Each structure stands twice: as C-alpha cells, then as structure tokens.
Amino acid sequence: MRSAVATFLWLAAQAGAALASPRPAPPAPFQTFTNRTIYDPHGKARVMYPRVAELDDGTLLVTASVMGSSFFSRDAAFPIFESKDAGASWTWISNLTDQVNGWGMSAQPALLELREPLGKFKPGTILASGNSWSSNGTRIDLYASTDRARTWQFVSHVAQGGAPNTTNGATPVWEPFLLVHNHELIVYYSDQRDPLHGQKLSHDLLTWGPVINDVAYAEYLARPGMTVVAHIPPLRKWILVYELPVGNSSSYGSHYPVHYRLADDPTQFDAAEPIAIVVDDGKGNKIAPNASPYVVWSKEGGKNGTIVVSDADRAAVYINRAGGDPGKWEIKDAGQAEAYSRALHVFEKRQEALAVIGGDSFDGNGWGGLSLTVLDVREWWGGGKGCKERRA
Numbered sequence: 001m002r003s004a005v006a007t008f009l010w011l012a013a014q015a016g017a018a019l020a021s022p023r024p025a026p027p028a029p030f031q032t033f034t035n036r037t038i039y040d041p042h043g044k045a046r047v048m049y050p051r052v053a054e055l056d057d058g059t060l061l062v063t064a065s066v067m068g069s070s071f072f073s074r075d076a077a078f079p080i081f082e083s084k085d086a087g088a089s090w091t092w093i094s095n096l097t098d099q100v101n102g103w104g105m106s107a108q109p110a111l112l113e114l115r116e117p118l119g120k121f122k123p124g125t126i127l128a129s130g131n132s133w134s135s136n137g138t139r140i141d142l143y144a145s146t147d148r149a150r151t152w153q154f155v156s157h158v159a160q161g162g163a164p165n166t167t168n169g170a171t172p173v174w175e176p177f178l179l180v181h182n183h184e185l186i187v188y189y190s191d192q193r194d195p196l197h198g199q200k201l202s203h204d205l206l207t208w209g210p211v212i213n214d215v216a217y218a219e220y221l222a223r224p225g226m227t228v229v230a231h232i233p234p235l236r237k238w239i240l241v242y243e244l245p246v247g248n249s250s251s252y253g254s255h256y257p258v259h260y261r262l263a264d265d266p267t268q269f270d271a272a273e274p275i276a277i278v279v280d281d282g283k284g285n286k287i288a289p290n291a292s293p294y295v296v297w298s299k300e301g302g303k304n305g306t307i308v309v310s311d312a313d314r315a316a317v318y319i320n321r322a323g324g325d326p327g328k329w330e331i332k333d334a335g336q337a338e339a340y341s342r343a344l345h346v347f348e349k350r351q352e353a354l355a356v357i358g359g360d361s362f363d364g365n366g367w368g369g370l371s372l373t374v375l376d377v378r379e380w381w382g383g384g385k386g387c388k389e390r391r392a
C-alpha cells in the first residue's frame with residue numbers, strides 16, 4: 001500500500017511538473033544555489049525586507065514587505081511563502097493581513113515558530129509581527145497561526161507610536177524582531193518616542209510589560225535601529241546588531257555603520273559595549289558594513305563557530321570566527337545581490353548551510369522581487385566561493 005501511495009504521489013508530482021513547465025526546473029533540493037526566485041511581483045510592486053523562520057520539521061517560511069504604488073495602503077499584506085526542500089522551490093501559502101487597524105500590514109515583518117508552550121499557545125504555533133501604519137500612527141502588532149501559517153489570528157498590539165517619519169522629534173515605532181528566551185517572548189523594536197534619545201531599541205514581553213532599553217544613546221541625533229539578535233552557545237553570549245546613523249560624518253564611507261554588542265543575557269544589551277564592525281578587505285582598505293544588518297551564528301568554523309552579519313550595501317557578508325573579536329572580522333562573497341535588510345538563516349540540522357535572502361534595495365535599484373542564495377560556509381575556509389552553482 002505504501003508503495004502505491006508513493007507511486008501516486010510521484011505521478012501527481014510529475015503531472016504538476018508537466019503543468020508547471022516551461023518554468024525552469026528548480027535546483028536540486030538540499031543543495032547550494034544562487035539567486036533562486038521566491039516571488040516575482042512582475043514590476044507591480046517592490047518586495048523587500050524578507051524575514052525567515054524554520055519550523056520544527058525543517059520547513060522554511062519566508063515573508064517580506066510589499067510596497068505598491070502608495071506608501072499608505074490599507075490592503076498592504078505580508079505574503080507568506082513555504083519551502084519543503086530547503087529553499088529550492090516555494091509555494092505562496094497565505095497573506096498576513098491587518099485585521100484590526102484598517103491600515104494594512106505595511107512593512108517590517110518578523111516570524112517565529114514557538115518550540116515550547118507560551119501563554120495559551122502550543123508549540124508549533126507560528127508568531128508573526130510587523131508594522132501596521134497609516135498617516136495616524138505606527139503599530140507593532142502580533143499575530144498567531146495554529147495551522148502552519150495558513151490562517152492568522154490577531155493576538156495583541158505590542159507597541160504604538162506616531163505616524164511613520166524618520167525625522168527626530170517624530171514618535172513612531174519600527175522594526176520588530178521576535179525571540180523566545182527564558183519562557184518569555186521578547187519583541188525587540190526601534191522606538192523613536194523618547195524625545196531625549198530620538199530613537200532607542202526596546203523590548204516588551206507578551207504581557208507587554210514596561211519598555212526596557214537595549215541601546216539608548218544620550219546624543220539626540222544617534223538613532224540606533226534595525227535590531228536582530230542571535231545566540232552564540234560556545235561563548236554563552238547573545239549578539240545584537242544594529243545600525244547607528246552618524247549624520248554627516250561617516251565611518252569608512254558608511255553613514256549607518258553596523259554595530260554589535262555581546263551580552264550574557266538578551267535583555268541586558270544596554271550595559272554592553274558597542275563595537276563598530278570594521279573589516280580589512282585584504283588590500284589594505286578598511287570597510288564598514290552599512291545599514292539594515294542581520295546576524296546569525298553557525299556551529300561550523302572552529303571552536304567558537306562563525307558569526308555571520310549582512311548589511312544593505314554589499315553582496316558579501318561579514319564573518320567572525322573568533323568569538324566576536326573586533327579585530328577578526330572577514331568579508332566573504334555571498335553572491336546574493338545587496339538589498340535593504342536581507343535576512344540570513346543557518347539550517348538547524350545543516351549548520352554549514354547558510355541562506356541569504358534578499359528583496360529590493362531601499363532606493364528601488366534591485367529587480368523588485370524576492371530571492372535567496374544557499375551557501376556551504378565550509379567552502380570558504382578552503383578559499384572557495386561557498387556555492388558550486390555560482391553564475392559568473
């Protein structure tokens with residue numbers, strides 16, 4: 001019986017494949033590949049700021065913000081895509097729409113699968129957040145799916161602020177990032193509400209207790225933003241990356257240089273030392289990664305594993321195999337076009353496999369769609385490109 005079922009599924013798959021042609025065949029699953037399309041909006045919208053979550057069974061979910069013709073759109077939604085073959089092929093499975101504000105799910109999504117019960121939510125519940133905005137305000141809202149991202153229910157407003165406006169003195173909230181730690185949900189977000197700080201990073205728990213500062217600068221113009229956090233098990237540390245606008249000055253040509261902090265506890269970043277990432281390009285030039293960073297950690301690469309950071313300006317990524325030692329950053333070609341707020345992912349059961357996921361650039365210079373590259377980071381140690389299928 002089992003083989004009959006398998007044969008049926010195989011025939012169905014062949015039929016599906018035949019119907020789908022002349023679409024090019026996807027790369028073989030569980031391989032490395034470059035710039036595989038997740039979603040092509042065919043010029044009707046710009047898709048950017050992707051976010052990714054791996055589910056317990058290895059399924060990948062990706063979402064992104066979609067910017068249509070108008071900045072404010074009550075129809076704006078986060079499309080949700082699913083891959084069962086480690087990123088080789090993708091299915092559009094749902095749209096996360098705004099169910100409460102009448103403002104749309106405008107930008108800056110976040111995704112996370114619960115691996116333990118939290119409040120009334122069981123393991124396997126998928127949480128999503130994002131910024132719902134209109135000319136009346138910004139709201140970081142939380143949604144949940146109990147059917148593997150097919151349908152979504154509104155859970156709560158996490159934080160709200162003034163209309164989206166990056167001028168100092170304006171009061172919006174931005175860019176949530178979700179993390180479960182110590183049986184609590186942490187929502188990191190950028191908070192421009194405090195007039196003393198212009199903007200600071202804060203995080204609230206599911207019961208949305210008081211705001212805790214992660215990174216607050218006394219200087220009015222310094223608006224740290226775009227927080228992403230990762231765990232580094234061998235160091236028993238957490239790393240937080242963020243961009244720090246430096247106004248008219250620049251750090252090696254970068255106006256939003258990427259900084260990081262290492263802390264024993266992911267709720268205690270405020271006291272940690274800020275460190276700017278500066279990399280030697282091997283030709284004696286210094287490079288400072290710029291804007292919308294992302295960070296992940298892989299077990300591969302030695303005793304301390306490898307910290308991998310992405311920025312907005314280069315196809316490359318920045319790696320550190322020395323436990324975050326400020327003098328030990330390297331730059332590695334990743335082959336996935338530079339883009340606004342690319343996401344990174346290390347496959348849980350294949351620590352060598354690094355996905356770099358990108359959409360459009362902030363200024364709209366990209367092709368507008370969503371794609372990913374999967375690399376084998378071990379190839380870098382031997383001087384390789386990390387990807388056998390690299391074009392050009």
Ligand SMILES: *[C@@H]1O[C@H](CO)[C@@H](O)[C@H](O)[C@H]1NC(C)=O
Pocket residue numbers: 079092093094095
């Ligand atoms: C998502 O929304 C778009 C635009 O309304 C629609 O074309 C598409 O079919 C929806 N996809 C799913 C899976 O619901």
Ligand SMILES: *[C@@H]1O[C@H](CO)[C@@H](O)[C@H](O)[C@H]1NC(C)=O
Pocket residue numbers: 102103134135136
């Ligand atoms: C903004 O608030 C005003 C006043 O309450 C209301 O009339 C208007 O419909 C609101 N706009 C949106 C997009 O919610």
Ligand SMILES: *[C@@H]1O[C@H](CO)[C@@H](O)[C@H](O)[C@H]1NC(C)=O
Pocket residue numbers: 165166167168169170
């Ligand atoms: C943005 O905020 C600044 C500072 O509060 C304000 O002066 C400006 O009018 C705002 N811009 C818009 C488009 O509302």
Ligand SMILES: *[C@@H]1O[C@H](CO)[C@@H](O)[C@H](O)[C@H]1NC(C)=O
Pocket residue numbers: 221247248
């Ligand atoms: C940045 O440069 C512009 C033009 O030179 C100037 O008007 C502005 O005051 C400068 N801003 C800061 C923060 O120095």
Ligand SMILES: *[C@@H]1O[C@H](CO)[C@@H](O)[C@H](O)[C@H]1NC(C)=O
Pocket residue numbers: 235302303304321322323324325
């Ligand atoms: C690992 O990280 C620790 C803490 O930063 C550092 O002291 C040590 O030298 C690192 N080991 C290697 C092999 O880089």
Ligand SMILES: *[C@@H]1O[C@H](CO)[C@@H](O)[C@H](O)[C@H]1NC(C)=O
Pocket residue numbers: 035037336337367369371
């Ligand atoms: C990635 O793929 C898209 C869609 O085919 C294409 O438009 C774009 O030029 C590709 N980018 C690179 C860097 O190859």
